[in-house]
Amino acid sequence: MKSISFLKSIYKLGILFLLLSLIFGLAIMPALSAEKGPIKMVIAHHFPASLEDNEVQLSMVRFKNLVEAATDENIQVEIYPNCTLGTEVEYTKEVQAAGKTIQSSILSSGAFSSFFPSYQVMTCPFLFPDFPTAWAFFDSDLFAKFMDQMRSETGLKYLGTFDDGGGFVAFTNSKRLIKTVEDMKGLRIRVEENPAHVAIIESLGAKAVPLEWSQVETCLASGVAEGQFNAPGLNAAMKFWELVPYTSWTGHLYNSLNWVVNDEW
Structure with a gap:
């Protein structure tokens, strides 16, 4: 009986020691963080820096304000828009490489497919009939499981999806309005570096020009490409009407942006 009582005493002392250690650890964490300096989170994207003509930069500034306020600026967020840190693929490779210089990025479906080829399925024509169906899909458990597969294959953790400039795309070109398939014949159309996009354009009788x-x-100013397609919001943000004034909202694709962060960071 004495031995049992002794063991109980040792057990209670052990629990007390663990609790005191935890309290002490939590108490000194802010001080240790302050000594090391704030944690920096660099986010790169390809949208303009303006807060008035696109949802991406505006969202990132809001995210920065929330994070820095909630952590007393122990986490500081730096935003680099408009491909300041390189192309979408280049800066996302930096995110993938242990997140040492760039921790997070937002990239288009075409660039994203360079890292996760299965994502090309999301660029199938007429995949969604309307906005509510698209939004419901991107919020579904099915899509979450799909992006978990991406995480295991790439080392990138999925944070969320944006409608890329409004989702459903519009053709813009310098030659004519596109009202029928015949109007596509012979046009040189810039596409993302995505085999699915190339196949779609060439099946319509146009010439695909893959460019980042x-x-x-x-390429639009020089005539290397005579047109392109993106959602109306992005077309407006980039003022593409100055180069390619004919716009046809075909809605044949639903463009998406994926926000990712290095999985280990």
């Missing part, structure tokens, strides 16, 4: 995002404005 930072080259779009130059």
Whole structure:
């Protein structure tokens, strides 16, 4: 009996020691964090820096304000819009590489497919009939499981999906309005570096010109491409009407943006 009583006493002392250790650890964490300096989170994306013509930069600024306020600025968020840190693929590779210089990025479906080829299925024509159906899908358990597969294959953790400039795309070009399939014949259309996009455009009789995002404005101005397609919000933010004034809202694709962060960071 004495041995049992002794063991109980040791057990209680052990629990007390663990509780005191936990309290002490929590008490000194802010001090240790302050000594090491704030944690930096760098986020890169390809949308303009303006807060008035796109949802991405506005959302990131709101995220920055919330995070820094909630952590007493122990986490500081730096936002680099408009491909400041390279192309979508280049800066997302930095996110993938242990997140040492860039921890997070937002990238288009075409660029995202470079990391997760299965995502090309999301660029199938007429996949969604309307906005509510698209939103319900991206909020579904099915899509969450799909992105868990991406996480295991890429080392990128999925944070959320944006409608890329409004989702359903519109063609813009410098030659004519597109009212029928015949109007597509012979047009040189810039597409994302995505085999699915190339196949769609060429099946319509046009010539696909695959280029990464930072080259779009130059290729349209020079005539290397005579048109492109993106959702109306992005077309407006980039003022594409100055280069390609004919707009046809075909809605044949639903463009999405994926926000990711390094999984280990």
